[in-house]
Each structure stands twice: as structure tokens, then as C-alpha cells.
Amino acid sequence: MTMARRPQTGSYPQGLIIRFRDSRLSCRISRRTLAIGFTLLLLCIAIGVASLAAGTYPLSVADVARALLGHGEAMVLMIVTEWRLPRVALALLLGGALGMSGAIFQSLTRNPLGSPDIIGFTAGSHSGALVVILVFSGGYYQTAAGALAGGILTAFIVYLLAWRRGAEGFRLIIVGIGISAMLGAFNAWMIRKADLQVAMSAVTWSAGSLNGLGTEQLLPVTVILCLIVPSALLLSRPMRQLEMGDDMARATGVPADRVRLCLMALGVALTATATASAGPVAFIALAAPQIARRLTRSAGVTLIPAALTGSLLLLCADWIAQHAFATQLPVGIMTVSIGGFYFLWLIVREGRR
Amino acid sequence: MTGNDTNKRPETTPGRLHGWNLTLRYEDRPISHSLSVAIPDGSFTVIVGANACGKSTLLKALARLFKPSAGTIVLDGKDIFEQRTHDVARRLGLLPQSANAPDGITVADLVARGRYPHQSFLRQWSKADETAVCAAMEAASVADLSARLISELSGGQRQRAWIAMVLAQETPILLLDEPTTFLDIAHQIETLELLADLNAKGRTIVAVLHDLNQACRYASNLIAMRNGSIIAEGSPADIVTEHLVQAVFGLGCIVIDDPVSGTPMIVPRKRK
Numbered sequence: 001m002t003m004a005r006r007p008q009t010g011s012y013p014q015g016l017i018i019r020f021r022d023s024r025l026s027c028r029i030s031r032r033t034l035a036i037g038f039t040l041l042l043l044c045i046a047i048g049v050a051s052l053a054a055g056t057y058p059l060s061v062a063d064v065a066r067a068l069l070g071h072g073e074a075m076v077l078m079i080v081t082e083w084r085l086p087r088v089a090l091a092l093l094l095g096g097a098l099g100m101s102g103a104i105f106q107s108l109t110r111n112p113l114g115s116p117d118i119i120g121f122t123a124g125s126h127s128g129a130l131v132v133i134l135v136f137s138g139g140y141y142q143t144a145a146g147a148l149a150g151g152i153l154t155a156f157i158v159y160l161l162a163w164r165r166g167a168e169g170f171r172l173i174i175v176g177i178g179i180s181a182m183l184g185a186f187n188a189w190m191i192r193k194a195d196l197q198v199a200m201s202a203v204t205w206s207a208g209s210l211n212g213l214g215t216e217q218l219l220p221v222t223v224i225l226c227l228i229v230p231s232a233l234l235l236s237r238p239m240r241q242l243e244m245g246d247d248m249a250r251a252t253g254v255p256a257d258r259v260r261l262c263l264m265a266l267g268v269a270l271t272a273t274a275t276a277s278a279g280p281v282a283f284i285a286l287a288a289p290q291i292a293r294r295l296t297r298s299a300g301v302t303l304i305p306a307a308l309t310g311s312l313l314l315l316c317a318d319w320i321a322q323h324a325f326a327t328q329l330p331v332g333i334m335t336v337s338i339g340g341f342y343f344l345w346l347i348v349r350e351g352r353r
Numbered sequence: 354m355t356g357n358d359t360n361k362r363p364e365t366t367p368g369r370l371h372g373w374n375l376t377l378r379y380e381d382r383p384i385s386h387s388l389s390v391a392i393p394d395g396s397f398t399v400i401v402g403a404n405a406c407g408k409s410t411l412l413k414a415l416a417r418l419f420k421p422s423a424g425t426i427v428l429d430g431k432d433i434f435e436q437r438t439h440d441v442a443r444r445l446g447l448l449p450q451s452a453n454a455p456d457g458i459t460v461a462d463l464v465a466r467g468r469y470p471h472q473s474f475l476r477q478w479s480k481a482d483e484t485a486v487c488a489a490m491e492a493a494s495v496a497d498l499s500a501r502l503i504s505e506l507s508g509g510q511r512q513r514a515w516i517a518m519v520l521a522q523e524t525p526i527l528l529l530d531e532p533t534t535f536l537d538i539a540h541q542i543e544t545l546e547l548l549a550d551l552n553a554k555g556r557t558i559v560a561v562l563h564d565l566n567q568a569c570r571y572a573s574n575l576i577a578m579r580n581g582s583i584i585a586e587g588s589p590a591d592i593v594t595e596h597l598v599q600a601v602f603g604l605g606c607i608v609i610d611d612p613v614s615g616t617p618m619i620v621p622r623k624r625k
Contacts, residue, residue: 014461014500023479028465110453234474240455241469247449250418252522253442253470299458 099310102285109169119176124154144276208332283339385581402578442470467521509540
């Protein structure tokens with residue numbers, strides 16, 4: 001990686017320090033995190049542009065750039081901005097949402113397995129959507145609403161069941177895994193009971209895919225994320241304190257239970273937004289925060305690098321799913337494969353310790 | 354507000370921190386009933402007692418982490434639970450028994466997290482933060498380790514890093530729950546010497562300790578608890594007797610003078 005700099009021995013906390021107006025506006029950020037962040041951003045842009053250029057009607061990068069600035073042939077303009085851009089933008093936004101959601105839950109549970117896919121919220125969203133598709137034969141928006149409701153309801157149940165004088169991270173994971181397994185069985189049963197026709201569309205949705213998503217999904221997703229992401233960033237400092245344990249967080253002035261509840265709500269909303277739009281896309285939330293943490297060598301998971309890694313992962317996965325094989329695959333299948341490699345890597349890494 | 358005000362000696366008005374008429378209970382398990390306790394300013398107060406006598410619970414209550422079902426904890430003349438937790442955290446620090454260092458955190462970054470109550474979303478790293486973190490690392494002798502990962506440290510070094518973290522909080526009152534547990538004897542003494550040193554520089558220290566001899570040596574004010582009540586309170590030389598040890602721990606002993614510090618020293622008798 002570029003610009004990697006090992007921390008030197010010295011008594012000062014390392015990093016780039018920015019101060020304005022007598023420290024009233026000040027922050028400290030590790031140079032490595034900054035460099036990694038920019039690299040990830042550049043990669044997202046590069047692969048994004050490549051995705052805009054690729055397809056059954058291949059375009060040059062220059063064509064894409066012109067089209068993005070609003071110039072060029074009407075045909076090219078339409079292909080880029082109306083057909084391909086919404087999908088690329090959604091991959092970036094939803095990948096980021098999943099990465100950030102994973103970071104929030106892994107931080108809250110103090111466990112790299114504490115991601116929304118593992119602790120049942122994704123399965124809950126899935127159930128919610130299935131109920132809508134199979135029982136009420138709802139359309140896209142009803143399905144999205146069902147996924148949202150399912151995710152939030154599951155989160156609520158998991159939180160209640162894990163609650164015992166505060167919801168400790170490990171209990172949350174154990175209860176979540178249990179609920180997740182039960183919901184998985186329920187989902188399979190629902191699909192078996194349904195008519196073939198409906199079941200087929202439900203299964204398609206269940207694979208998690210960006211196929212067929214366009215401008216009409218992009219707008220609501222953007223609006224929702226514009227609300228959630230800043231709130232999550234505002235809570236990132238108390239979130240960091242919570243990683244040291246509830247007592248330590250409270251002792252340093254964090255209202256632990258309230259902050260945790262808000263963070264959980266935000267994390268669920270992020271996952272639910274992604275699931276509602278694209279179906280259950282597995283493993284991004286699990287892998288992105290840990291990959292980002294290892295790249296930045298930061299203490300604990302961090303929101304922005306996790307989100308950028310999530311964006312990059314989903315964008316790459318979608319690109320591969322669309323172009324690498326003879327047929328278009330749902331991106332969910334790609335992310336599951338990525339997840340498999342991620343687990344192998346994790347096992348090898350932990351095994352070496 | 355920056356940390357400068359904390360370097361002053363505490364006001365002489367008795368007891369910035371005290372608990373009045375406390376009832377402490379976990380759902381169905383009562384711990385204490387009408388318990389009153391005052392922490393003298395500038396003291397090194399040590400709370401001792403047998404396992405499960407309620408000493409950690411009392412410490413947590415004093416740190417507003419455990420809400421008494423009756424009674425009030427007063428910090429600076431006001432009920433501690435009615436003050437903003439952020440404001441309390443600038444005056445009262447706690448090192449709990451169960452603190453968790455995030456994966457991959459360095460000593461300096463851990464210590465920097467102690468600055469939380471002095472920071473805000475916009476003001477994330479002021480000059481005062483930097484000064485306080487460096488001073489805290491110096492005071493706890495972890496400055497040389499600042500770039501090391503917490504996970505690489507020995508038990509004693511790790512404990513010093515945690516103490517540096519609560520020192521960076523720059524609170525005039527510091528509460529510690531069993532700070533010497535899991536340390537070997539040399540590191541126990543090192544930690545207690547550090548606390549004594551901080552106390553000499555003006556901080557009020559309240560610690561729960563297991564070792565009665567260490568408590569006698571370092572405490573200026575000893576609180577002995579049994580079954581949720583305080584049965585003796587005062588300078589160790591005044592209150593530690595064979596009778597007290599029998600009452601608190603149910604242990605027969607003789608009390609002699611510590612040959613090094615002259616404070617009371619407990620030598621247990623053989624059980625028949």
C-alpha cells in the first residue's frame with residue numbers, strides 16, 4: 001500500500017493534527033487511515049468509471065467522462081446516466097451502508113462476528129420481504145417496506161431476548177445466531193409452501209441483486225442515507241468509548257445504554273435500507289469493517305474506512321457478477337464467494353497467532 | 354474548560370464526594386441498607402472487606418455507575434445522578450475492573466480516549482488534550498511504551514496504561530476497583546506507589562483493595578466493610594486491630610508494626 005508509515009516511538013499520539021480557531025475546531029487522524037481512505041476512494045471511482053464503460057455496448061472512458069459532464073451523443077448519455085449510473089451509484093451507496101452497518105455492530109458487540117448478517121437482522125429483513133412477496137404478492141416498494149419492518153422487528157426481538165441488565169455483546173451474537181437460524185428455517189418453509197411462480201420471484205429476490213435497479217431506487221436510498229450516515233458519524237466518538245466496556249464508557253461520560261440503542265437503530269436502518277433495495281447481500285457487512293481495520297491498522301473498527309471498503313467490495317462484486325461470466329449473476333452469489341475467501345483468510349490469520 | 358483547574362488542590366470543605374443513607378440492591382439481592390460514607394478530600398481512601406461484602410458495588414455507586422434504590426450520592430453539593438454525566442466525568446474518574454482494550458490499540462491511543470469528557474464532535478484534539486495525554490503517560494511511566502500495542506504489554510505495564518488513561522481525564526477524584534488484582538507482587542507495589550504518588554500531588558484516590566497489609570500501608574483513610582455495612586473507618590493505625598480483622602474477615606491474627614512503614618501489619622494465625 002502507499003504511504004504506509006509505521007508509528008515511531010515517541011511520547012505523542014501519532015497522526016495528522018488539524019486545529020482551527022484555538023482548537024475549537026480540531027481533530028487528529030492517522031496518516032495511514034487518510035492514505036488508505038483516499039486510495040479506496042480513488043479505486044471506487046476508477047472501478048465505477050470502468051463499470052460505466054463496460055457492457056454490451058462498450059464505451060471509452062472519454063465517452064463516459066463526457067457523458068457524466070452532460071455532453072456527448074444522446075445515446076451515450078442515456079446509456080451512461082440512465083442505464084448504468086444508477087446501478088453503479090447504488091452499488092457504492094448500498095455497499096457503503098452495509099460496511100458501516102457492519103462496523104457499528106462489530107463495535108457494539110466487540111466481536112468481528114457481530115455483523116448484521118450473523119446476528120439475524122438480514123434474515124429478518126428477508127423474512128419480512130418474503131411475507132410481503134408470498135402472502136400479499138406485493139410489488140417492489142411493498143417488498144422494501146416488508147424488508148425494513150422485518151429487519152427492525154428482528155433487531156427489537158434480539159435486543160429484548162439478549163437484555164439482562166444491559167445488552168452485552170456476546171449475548172447479542174448468541175441470541176442473534178439462534179434467531180437467524182430459526183428465521184432461515186421459516187424462510188425456506190415459506191418458499192416451499194408458495195406457488196412455483198411466486199416462489200421463483202422470491203428466490204430471485206433472495207439471492208440479492210442489483211439487476212433492474214434504477215433511478216427510482218436511487219433517490220429514496222440517497223435521501224435515507226443522507227439522514228442516517230451523518231447521525232452515525234456523530235455517534236462514532238461515544239461508540240469508540242463503548243468499545244472499552246460499559247463501565248469505562250460511563251465513567252468517561254457516555255450515556256451507554258442510550259448511545260447503544262441509537263447506534264443499533266442506525267445500524268439496523270442501514271442494513272434494512274440495503275436489504276430493502278437489493279435483497280439480502282451477504283458478507284459485505286461482515287468482511288468490510290475487518291478488511292478496513294487491517295488496512296488502516298486502526299484501533300477497533302472505524303466507520304468511514306469500513307463504508308469505503310464496503311462500497312469497493314460491492315462494486316467489484318457487481319462488476320464481476322455482470323461481466324465475468326457468460327450470464328449475469330446476482331451480486332449476492334459473488335459476495336457469498338467473497339465471504340468464503342474472507343473466512344479462509346481469517347482462519348489462516350488467526351491460526352497463525 | 355481545560356484541565357488546568359484540576360491541578361489545584363481540592364477545596365478544603367469536607368467531602369466533595371459522599372453518599373448519604375444509601376440502599377444498594379441488585380433486583381432481589383439486597384447489598385446495603387442505610388449506608389453513609391464520606392470521602393475526605395485529598396485522602397487515599399481504601400475500601401476493604403471480604404468477597405461479596407458490597408465494596409465494589411459501593412464504589413460503583415460513588416462513580417454513578419450503579420443507582421442506589423434509596424439515598425443520594427453527592428458530588429460537589431449536588432446529587433450525582435442529576436448532573437450531566439459528561440460534566441461529572443471531568444471531576445470524577447473511575448478505573449473499573451472490567452475494562453476492555455480494543456484490538457490493535459496503542460498505548461497512546463488508549464490514553465487519548467481518557468480525554469473524551471473534554472472533547473466534542475468539533476473539538477476532537479485540542480492542545481490541552483495533547484498536553485494531558487503526555488503528562489498522564491509520563492506520570493504512569495508509560496511514555497516509552499506509547500507506540501506499543503496494549504496486547505503486547507505485560508500485566509503491570511497494561512495496568513499502568515489504563516491508569517494513564519484515567520489520569521488523562523484529569524479528574525481531581527479518582528476511583529479504582531481492585532487495581533492490583535491479577536498483578537504479581539512487584540507490579541502490585543509499583544501500582545500502589547504510583548497511586549500514592551498521585552495522591553501526594555493532590556488527587557483524592559479511592560480504591561478497593563484485597564490485600565489488607567497493602568491497604569494499611571498506603572491508605573490514609575481505611576473503610577472496612579462487612580455484609581454491606583461499614584464497620585470501621587479511619588486511619589489504619591487507629592482502627593486496625595485483631596478484633597477488627599476477626600470481625601471483617603473472620604480471621605484470627607495478630608497485628609504487628611510493618612517493619613518498613615510502621616503501619617499495622619496483619620499476621621494470620623494458624624487455623625486448627
